[in-house]
Amino acid sequence: MNLLRRNLLRNTLPLGALTLLTGCDVSDSDAVQRVLAGFSAWNDRVQAALFSGQRLAPTFPDHLAVKEFRYNAWYGPDKAPNLAPDQYRLQLAGLIADKRPWTVDQLHALPQVSQVTRHVCVEGWSMIGKWTGTPLRTFLERVGADTTARYVGFECADGYYEGIDMPTALHPQTIMAFKLSDEILPRRYGYPFKIRIPTKLGFKNPKFVTTLYVTNQQPHGFWTDRGYNWFSGI
Amino acid sequence: MNHTSDGEQRHPIPTRVTHWLMALSILIMIGSGWRIYNASPLFDFTFPDQLTLGGDVDAALALHNDPGVASAIAWHFAAMWILVASYLGFVLWGVLSGHFRRDFLPVTPRSFWQDFTAALRFRLEHRLGHYNAVQKLFYWGVLLAVALMIASGLAIWKPVQTYPLELLFGGFQGARLVHFLVMAGIVLFLIVHVALVILVPKTFVAMVLGRASEKSALAERNLPKGNVS
Numbered sequence: 501m502n503l504l505r506r507n508l509l510r511n512t513l514p515l516g517a518l519t520l521l522t523g524c525d526v527s528d529s530d531a532v533q534r535v536l537a538g539f540s541a542w543n544d545r546v547q548a549a550l551f552s553g554q555r556l557a558p559t560f561p562d563h564l565a566v567k568e569f570r571y572n573a574w575y576g577p578d579k580a581p582n583l584a585p586d587q588y589r590l591q592l593a594g595l596i597a598d599k600r601p602w603t604v605d606q607l608h609a610l611p612q613v614s615q616v617t618r619h620v621c622v623e624g625w626s627m628i629g630k631w632t633g634t635p636l637r638t639f640l641e642r643v644g645a646d647t648t649a650r651y652v653g654f655e656c657a658d659g660y661y662e663g664i665d666m667p668t669a670l671h672p673q674t675i676m677a678f679k680l681s682d683e684i685l686p687r688r689y690g691y692p693f694k695i696r697i698p699t700k701l702g703f704k705n706p707k708f709v710t711t712l713y714v715t716n717q718q719p720h721g722f723w724t725d726r727g728y729n730w731f732s733g734i
Numbered sequence: 735m736n737h738t739s740d741g742e743q744r745h746p747i748p749t750r751v752t753h754w755l756m757a758l759s760i761l762i763m764i765g766s767g768w769r770i771y772n773a774s775p776l777f778d779f780t781f782p783d784q785l786t787l788g789g790d791v792d793a794a795l796a797l798h799n800d801p802g803v804a805s806a807i808a809w810h811f812a813a814m815w816i817l818v819a820s821y822l823g824f825v826l827w828g829v830l831s832g833h834f835r836r837d838f839l840p841v842t843p844r845s846f847w848q849d850f851t852a853a854l855r856f857r858l859e860h861r862l863g864h865y866n867a868v869q870k871l872f873y874w875g876v877l878l879a880v881a882l883m884i885a886s887g888l889a890i891w892k893p894v895q896t897y898p899l900e901l902l903f904g905g906f907q908g909a910r911l912v913h914f915l916v917m918a919g920i921v922l923f924l925i926v927h928v929a930l931v932i933l934v935p936k937t938f939v940a941m942v943l944g945r946a947s948e949k950s951a952l953a954e955r956n957l958p959k960g961n962v963s
Contacts, residue, residue, distance in 0.1 A: 525787060525790070527787060527789030527802065527805045527806075527809070528790055528793065533808075535812070536805070536812055539811065540808055540811070540812075542815075550892065550895050551895065552895070555894070555895065555897075557894045557897075558897050574799050618893075618906070620893060621774070622803070622807065623770070623773040623774035623803065624770065624771075624773065624776075624890075624910055625774045626906050626907065698894065699894050699895075723800075723804070726798040726799070726800050726804055727798065727804030727805055727808060728804045729807065733892075734891075734892060734893050734894045734895070
């Protein structure tokens with residue numbers, strides 16, 4: 501036992517010094533961030549290759565849909581934009597043939613589908629909800645968008661901005677959600693609509709969309725500009 | 735530990751390289767994983783920020799309104815490639831070179847029980863170049879644990895593209911729970927593993943330089959042969 505203790509003591513000292521090193525976190529160094537960004541770009545390519553335009557996200561029975569959906573933003577619900585239905589216009593830009601703006605009534609007149617799907621947050625929590633709206637694909641075709649372009653981008657009334665790859669934009673479950681739990685999308689959840697994408701993490705689902713554009717240049721994203729992965733498919 | 739003979743331990747280059755790459759990537763995965771866990775804890779506790787990987791929390795909050803989770807995820811999804819590659823390399827080498835068959839087998843319940851009770855009484859012999867049954871089971875256990883981490887991690891990373899996979903873990907949140915519990919198991923393994931290396935430092939020498947023998951150890955320290963009790 502004595503020997504054991506002496507060995508432990510003698511050999512632990514240099515190891516203790518080594519563990520002190522772990523206290524210095526190199527994450528904030530520019531060089532490390534560049535390497536991590538390189539891995540993230542590689543992960544974008546892997547995810548785009550893994551993504552299937554046909555594979556559907558799992559859907560769930562209606563009774564599993566949460567009625568009081570979790571509110572999530574970097575500001576409180578009282579600070580959410582309050583867009584007036586009669587003044588709101590959805591602006592279109594980029595590689596779109598018919599750029600006439602859309603009113604809420606015009607949007608609501610589009611064909612709609614319902615889905616009970618799971619919202620997965622990058623932080624790890626998940627929640628099942630029921631969303632109803634128009635497949636983004638239907639809308640893009642209606643306005644004569646160039647669907648051979650690479651990206652669709654969104655600008656939002658709360659200062660948020662996001663963008664997705666065209667294969668995801670054309671995925672049958674990617675919708676402009678006008679309703680949550682069978683009710684007109686409440687203000688705090690993104691009235692008049694949020695882009696609901698069950699094949700992406702939650703932050704790739706922008707709310708309060710005021711401008712939609714089609715482009716070949718990868719759009720920036722609010723959280724991806726803050727270090728999160730761009731593709732963020734699930 | 736190939737080409738073993740009693741009293742000498744040898745680790746060829748593939749074993750050493752994949753061992754240390756796994757060690758590095760597992761430490762990164764644990765540190766960044768704890769920061770990610772803190773963003774949405776499964777249990778009623780969080781990890782102290784100093785033990786997590788992802789940079790200065792307050793600076794990230796001021797700069798990005800984000801507690802360094804973005805950096806932690808970037809670490810996690812970078813190191814996962816190194817972990818998967820080195821793990822596959824280690825397993826492939828272990829199987830093809832005969833390392834697993836020679837050194838990790840056989841493990842019988844009887845030999846495990848004998849060695850286990852001997853270890854508890856501090857009477858377990860340790861010969862360099864020879865693994866006792868407890869060690870063998872330990873190594874099988876951690877190899878299985880890493881495989882479970884990769885599978886549950888894939889279910890969490892790609893719950894849509896790999897959808898049925900999460901059902902093995904009881905759904906998406908079940909996969910998160912398994913990912914967490916197996917992580918805890920790996921942390922326990924690391925604690926015991928490092929403690930034993932501290933007790934028998936020649937094993938560390940062998941894993942770095944490729945070779946260590948008991949003879950020089952005996953000569954240096956004048957220890958009675960093969961018993962640390």
